[in-house]
Amino acid sequence: MITEESVSWDSLLQDTRARLAAAAPYVQAGKQVAAADAVKLLEAVLRPGDKVNLEGDNQKQADFLAGCLCRVDPAQVHDLHMVQSVLSLDRHLDLFDKGIAKKLDFSFSGPQAGRLAEYVRAGKLEIGAIHTYLELYGRYFIDLTPRVALVAAYSADRNGNLYTGANTEDTPVIVEATKFKQGIVIVQVNEIVDQVPRVDIPADWVDFIIQSPQPFYIEPLFTRDPALITDAQILRAMMVIKGIYAEYGLQRLNHGIGFDTAAIELLLPTYGEELGLKGKICSYFALNPHPTLIPAIESGWVRSVCCFGGEVGMEEYVKARPDVFFIGPDGTMRSNRCLAQTAGHYALDIFIGGTLQIDRYGNSSTATATRIAGFGGAPNMGCDARGRRHATSGWLRCGEEYGLQQEMTGGLPRGKRLVVQLQETFREKMTPGFVEELDAVQLAKNAGLALPPVMIYSDDLTHIVTEEGIAYLHKCADMQERMAAIRAVAGYTDIGLQEDPQETAALRKRGIFKTAEDLGIDPARANRSLLAAKNMRELVHWSKGLYTPPARFHNW
């Protein structure tokens, strides 16, 4: 029998108090801890097996705290369960090398994908699951709640109020999940100030602030130099603008990262203008502050941009365009990745992006047999939001065209998000973009994953655009037809060479496959002269000098 005395309803809080007491010797004025004491602080507050969030997404990084965590004594702190958006720094994996951490739940591992796969094979690291951003944030509030969070901010005041500014990103969701379950929040800040420009995170959600020796690292992930855009990308961009954006009148969009979508952005003020589409397409974006969007913004195409994160060099430009971006009372942008992903999931009519492999059924993935790359946020937008209940014309039209609509809903009206993959039939080194089976299937076997890491499933994919044309896959009535439409756009890959010309001709007649010529586009016009800006310098010029590209892009 359970006696009343044996039940404790605040064991987490008591445990936290004990940990905070252990940390007391390192605390200076208020919540400040010296950088030199950071490792000791971590040893005082961490316990073996803790779930720990180390802030880092594909942009900003709590890199100083990551380095400190690598230096704790593994005899004292070990077998941590890391729950974090992105593995991008060497330090993130060093933790597993040293035995400080054992298990990992995450979203994206771009730059570390090869080493991650190696560690899984060697048994140094156990993967819980590979998530999308929203899915991982959701689990922070269910079964992956961090006991300790290590996050980054631009500045803190002496009480611990934080300013996270344009790179707010994941901080609010991490801190809220941690603090409201009695966890401990440790912050590295670039500077400690008398007054923060605005309060992004209130002081009473923060336990310790450490002024880091260096400002936190930010990756300019979304910067694409227009000088590197190819004619083939311009051709695909022309087809997208005419055959999809104009066709469905798409006003609410997300562009995946890459040169293909950069080409689309740079064609709006030229080719888009020529087609008379201004005001009819591309008014609202959920998008990072892409430098290649500047010409479209300056030409009056874009009414609003909701950002997932900040982009290095775009701060002043963004500040000077408060009608377009979400700017705080202090005059600087705030990006909240959780809210932007929610917007991306529910409020967009189209997701468009590139991928590495599409299989013959239309499933796609960026994983290869030796690289566990993860997803980031793309699948939250690259899917049909099944909970959506508001109508827009493009969304409704796609639903009307959906070949299985009658079968699935008895003909009741329901729209469908357009999910578009831009694919080069062959990439560099003649790697085919269309394959019999995704490498992700083999990867799942190698890494012991319950699910192959599929970025976009076939039943969500509505269009594929290659240099051959556009496949309007959602119009297909069954999988056989879908596979034929995929063969039609797959070019000279092994999948494409299985094409039956008669079958393709029939699909063309029904508007399921359209070539550039069918769309009234002359492929010979696909030329760099169509780009509104042809290099970084022209982007700076369009921005009236407000955009300041990072040094590595400063090539004039």
Added chain:
Amino acid sequence: MALQELHYTFRATEPQPFPLGWSHSGVVGSGDMEVMFERCMLDGEIRFKVVTPVRGFERVWEQVLGRFVNETNLADVSVEINDNNATPVVVLMRLRQALKEARKEAEG
């Protein structure tokens, strides 16, 4: 990597002459190619010489060049391609652009 030389010959159904005596376009940058057309009496044939560092794509070259001949019906012209890892899409696009430029130039 050692370069390999591939040769292909096609015959157009309704032979059309190349609009210029000679033309050159493109640059052998990475992922790109240059192409030279030279008009000559080939008894209604079109001949391609492809110099490429990529091996194992003889069939794909044949398909891409065959498609170009099918859509243009070019005949009595010798075509030389210096390839530096251009993908099939780039090859077809460069050939089409070269022909378009030649037509423009011929019209003066």
